Amino acid sequence: xxxxxxxxxxxxxxxxxxxxxxxxxxxxxxxxxxxxxxxxxxxxxxxxxxxxxxxxxxxxxxxxxxxxxxxxxxxxxxxxxxxxxxxxxxxxxxxxxxxxxxxxxxxxxxxxxxxxxxxxxxxxxxxxxxxxxxxxxxxxxxxxxxxxxxxxxxxxxxxxxxxxxxxxxxxxxxxxxxxxxxxxxxxxxxxxxxxxxxxxxxxxxxxxxxxxxxxxxxxxxxxxxxxxxxxxxxxxxxxxxxxxxxxxxxxxxxxxxxxxxxxxxxxxxxxxxxxxxxxxxxxxxxxxxxxxxxxxxxxxxxxxxxxxxxxxxxxxxxxxxxxxxxxxxxxxxxxxxxxxxxxxxxx
Amino acid sequence: xxxxxxxxxxxxxxxxxxxxxxxxxxxxxxxxxxxxxxxxxxxxxxxxxxxxxxxxxxxxxxxxxxxxxxxxxxxxxxxxxxxxxxxxxxxxxxxxxxxxxxxxxxxxxxxxxxxxxxxxxxxxxxxxxxxxxxxxxxxxxxxxxxxxxxxxxxxxxxxxxxxxxxxxxxxxxxxxxxxxxxxxxxxxxxxxxxxxxxxxxxxxxxxxxxxxxxxxxxxxxxxxxxxxxxxxxxxxxxxxxxxxxxxxxxxxxxxxxxxxxxxxxxxxxxxxxxxxxxxxxxxxxxxxxxxxxxxxxxxxxxxxxxxxxxxxxxxxxxxxxxxxxxxxxxxxxxxxxxxxxxxxxxx
DNA sequence: CTGTTAGCGCTTTCAA
DNA sequence: TTGAAAGCGCTAACAG
Numbered sequence: 001x002x003x004x005x006x007x008x009x010x011x012x013x014x015x016x017x018x019x020x021x022x023x024x025x026x027x028x029x030x031x032x033x034x035x036x037x038x039x040x041x042x043x044x045x046x047x048x049x050x051x052x053x054x055x056x057x058x059x060x061x062x063x064x065x066x067x068x069x070x071x072x073x074x075x076x077x078x079x080x081x082x083x084x085x086x087x088x089x090x091x092x093x094x095x096x097x098x099x100x101x102x103x104x105x106x107x108x109x110x111x112x113x114x115x116x117x118x119x120x121x122x123x124x125x126x127x128x129x130x131x132x133x134x135x136x137x138x139x140x141x142x143x144x145x146x147x148x149x150x151x152x153x154x155x156x157x158x159x160x161x162x163x164x165x166x167x168x169x170x171x172x173x174x175x176x177x178x179x180x181x182x183x184x185x186x187x188x189x190x191x192x193x194x195x196x197x198x199x200x201x202x203x204x205x206x207x208x209x210x211x212x213x214x215x216x217x218x219x220x221x222x223x224x225x226x227x228x229x230x231x232x233x234x235x236x237x238x239x240x241x242x243x244x245x246x247x248x249x250x251x252x253x254x255x256x257x258x259x260x261x262x263x264x265x266x267x268x269x270x271x272x273x274x275x276x277x278x279x280x281x282x283x284x285x286x287x288x289x290x291x292x293x294x295x296x297x298x299x300x301x302x303x304x305x306x307x308x309x310x311x312x313x314x315x316x317x318x319x320x321x322x323x324x325x326x327x328x329x330x331x332x333x334x335x336x337x338x339x340x341x342x343x344x345x346x347x
Numbered sequence: 348x349x350x351x352x353x354x355x356x357x358x359x360x361x362x363x364x365x366x367x368x369x370x371x372x373x374x375x376x377x378x379x380x381x382x383x384x385x386x387x388x389x390x391x392x393x394x395x396x397x398x399x400x401x402x403x404x405x406x407x408x409x410x411x412x413x414x415x416x417x418x419x420x421x422x423x424x425x426x427x428x429x430x431x432x433x434x435x436x437x438x439x440x441x442x443x444x445x446x447x448x449x450x451x452x453x454x455x456x457x458x459x460x461x462x463x464x465x466x467x468x469x470x471x472x473x474x475x476x477x478x479x480x481x482x483x484x485x486x487x488x489x490x491x492x493x494x495x496x497x498x499x500x501x502x503x504x505x506x507x508x509x510x511x512x513x514x515x516x517x518x519x520x521x522x523x524x525x526x527x528x529x530x531x532x533x534x535x536x537x538x539x540x541x542x543x544x545x546x547x548x549x550x551x552x553x554x555x556x557x558x559x560x561x562x563x564x565x566x567x568x569x570x571x572x573x574x575x576x577x578x579x580x581x582x583x584x585x586x587x588x589x590x591x592x593x594x595x596x597x598x599x600x601x602x603x604x605x606x607x608x609x610x611x612x613x614x615x616x617x618x619x620x621x622x623x624x625x626x627x628x629x630x631x632x633x634x635x636x637x638x639x640x641x642x643x644x645x646x647x648x649x650x651x652x653x654x655x656x657x658x659x660x661x662x663x664x665x666x667x668x669x670x671x672x673x674x675x676x677x678x679x680x681x682x683x684x685x686x687x688x689x690x691x692x693x694x
Numbered sequence: 695c696t697g698t699t700a701g702c703g704c705t706t707t708c709a710a
Numbered sequence: 711t712t713g714a715a716a717g718c719g720c721t722a723a724c725a726g
Contacts, residue, residue: 011719020696020697021697022720023721026720027696034695053466054720055468055718056469057404057408057468057718057719058408058719058721059720059721061402061404061704063720063721068447068469076429077433077636086423086450089449098469099447101432101446102436103433117445120402121703122403233639233640264640266642290640293637294641368712369703369704369714370705370715371711373703373705381711381712383712405705408702408703408704408720409706410704410705411718
């Protein structure tokens with residue numbers, strides 16, 4: 001049979017076969033200077049012949065580096081996080097790094113568990129988006145204190161000393177999106193659909209919405225504001241449908257704090273016989289790719305998700321490799337620009 | 348300031364502080380039997396006090412196990428793969444395992460690179476969905492020969508000896524979905540929209556479509572069959588729109604080999620003034636969650652993505668821990684059931 | 695240019 | 711019940 005013996009080849013095996021020392025083999029394989037060209041060649045050939053694969057674990061034990069960066073996101077099934085991961089992966093791979101992704105499932109308990117696993121030295125640094133549940137950040141803070149490279153992106157609560165933060169200006173982005181709506185003649189009222197206000201980014205988007213309305217001399221009507229409690233798409237739809245169906249009167253537009261809420265809102269509105277954008281305009285937040293699969297393409301605040309991942313990875317690797325996130329030690333956050341993309345759910 | 352010295356505590360530090368040997372500390376911490384209860388307690392307290400965190404790398408070097416399983420998917424931005432990852436993660440976490448996700452970006456070169464990284468011993472096993480580009484599987488085969496636990500899911504080309512395969516019956520699933528359409532009085536012709544036929548699953552779905560048509564005494568019209576060449580959503584839309592706009596006559600229904608194609612198809616049809624399902628019915632494949640975000644909910648072949656991940660993880664961990672994928676050595680593949688979910692794009 | 699030796703942090707015999 | 715020592719696979723300082 002084809003039972004190759006599952007022997008794992010190590011330096012010693014090559015050394016023995018060639019009657020040279022292990023160090024010579026090691027040096028040859030790492031292209032080190034001080035080995036005779038002939039020996040080096042001989043070694044490499046033997047290594048190939050035997051199918052030698054270096055043991056990364058042993059290397060890591062010595063170097064203290066694993067070549068892996070940890071990523072913790074609140075959930076897998078949200079396109080924004082996946083886009084960020086793509087960005088991280090894209091940058092990391094160029095620098096010969098891998099990413100270890102974990103989901104905290106929106107639970108601070110799982111989040112902590114994941115952090116603890118990473119702390120055991122299997123990653124060289126960590127990129128994380130905090131869940132709304134995270135109250136105490138002491139774990140992350142002590143990680144940063146211990147000198148572990150740490151980048152927080154998207155949602156965060158308090159700042160963490162010694163960590164870097166990558167985010168957008170949620171407040172202003174929301175403010176401007178609502179301004180865009182408020183400036184239309186056809187718009188007198190704007191509603192809001194968001195997620196739990198415990199999550200700081202959602203809260204900021206709400207604040208932006210609110211202030212934008214007020215600055216336009218619109219009144220903020222509580223009955224047009226809704227925050228989903230559930231974290232599951234099917235339930236979210238029902239919550240939103242319920243909310244809308246109970247409205248006696250509709251606002252002229254809705255600003256939604258994610259694209260997903262916007263799509264669910266449109267779906268519910270259409271179920272209720274309202275046309276988008278003729279009767280009611282809708283603006284989302286995130287500009288995720290799936291919003292393009294839809295018949296009426298969504299107007300949305302574009303957030304540079306992929307870029308956010310790339311930047312987070314860049315900062316982290318800089319800290320890992322060069323010892324500093326940025327040349328200037330003063331800066332501890334990076335704010336990426338957003339842009340309102342106007343498509344067909346507004347007119 | 349709060350500059351804790353970033354000293355990393357090791358067993359030796361605890362040993363010194365307590366004037367005991369390193370072995371005693373190690374034993375105490377691993378709850379080993381043969382340590383006096385008092386000593387054990389003393390050690391644990393000291394460890395806590397000093398903030399000791401075990402070095403997983405050192406442990407791995409000894410045990411030969413990392414507690415990590417590698418996952419390679421063709422792309423991040425396809426909901427199916429993410430669902431599978433969720434399933435893998437769900438099972439793995441219950442068993443104290445982590446997952447290291449990489450994307451092959453639909454390139455056999457990247458795929459090979461990723462495999463090579465994993466082979467260096469940073470994972471205890473590998474779960475992979477092959478890209479359509481993969482022609483030579485020798486790399487995976489030799490990995491399996493070497494005894495590395497390996498589970499292939501979704502797309503695969505030839506079987507790999509010593510690996511486990513988890514999949515659905517793409518042919519039959521497509522066959523039945525098309526039967527469902529063909530049996531309608533209103534349907535005389537069914538079109539097909541798919542991806543590259545180089546990908547075996549797409550090819551099987553196409554074959555199922557074809558045979559289903561033929562067995563219903565429908566003719567297979569080449570002009571109603573289209574395979575996207577691009578792997579990018581925006582381009583895919585244009586390809587599909589182009590294809591449809593050139594049609595002189597339309598089929599009564601389209602069977603699409605993914606949900607994403609189905610949604611793009613619906614979008615293009617609507618652009619062309621066709622109503623779904625009144626004028627043309629559409630069936631997708633995958634039943635992914637985002638298909639619920641849309642106004643007209645998609646009829647689709649439900650594929651147990653999450654379950655597929657769980658099963659893949661279960662088999663892999665069984666091989667890692669117990670030495671065998673399944674009690675019976677004979678079985679080398681697991682075929683999961685599919686189901687047609689009828690929603691509003693068919694009538 | 696090459697070999698010897700001492701670890702990396704931990705577990706695990708083998709002795710005491 | 712504890713300690714000393716060997717060693718996981720590799721690198722790197724130190725000799726030759």
